Amino acid sequence: MLASSVILLYILIYLSFAGKGFIPTGKYLTKGDWLAFFGTYLSFVGATLVSVIALVQTHIYAKKQHSRDLAVRKKQIQPIFSVEIIDIDQQLPGTAEAVGLYSSSNFPKHRNVHIRIENVAELPIRNVIIFDRYYFQLLKPNEPKDIYVVYSDSPDADTKVAVIARILETEYERTERGIPKWFNINFEDVDGNESFQTFTLESFEGVQYYSLESTEEI
Incomplete structure (x- = not known):
């Protein structure tokens, strides 16, 4: 061209x-x-x-x-989450219950998942939402936080404990043991960028754990 x-x-x-x-030069030109x-x-x-x-x-x-x-x-300011399944179907913290002395059928039964989440990066994050619930205004590095995931049909669903995440199976599919197959962590980094990370349940040699699947910016 x-x-x-x-x-x-x-x-x-x-x-x-x-x-x-065909163009005249002009006078004196x-x-x-x-x-x-x-x-x-x-x-x-x-x-x-x-x-x-x-x-x-x-x-x-x-x-x-x-x-x-x-x-x-x-990438430098994004959190790195350590997500650990601590326990399953244990008594919730801050609760008390009577234990039957003679019949095992009277023993208390629970249906929950104890998950520990920690930001192991160098910078804090803000406004942390897990399982569609607002949990922390600020999550500092190396500050482990425990939450207990309870489905609506669990005996623990009506327990008044601040660290409970009450969820529905229609929103979060679960395994036979009642462990959510996936969940998101929403957060703001130190620059104010809003993102969420999706974790999916994996299994290796009988050990179940959460693995980071993706990070998306909102």
């Missing part, structure tokens, strides 16, 4: 000055004067175009570099 334009411009200039030409003007003008246009192209390229490069720096920054 550019080469065609240059060739066409050359032909137009040549035809303009070939022979007598010669074809040499016009040629000198065109040479200077074309040099100016060429230099301007080169400067504009350089500025555009610099702007594009700076924008791409800013995007790369921003992506690196987001």
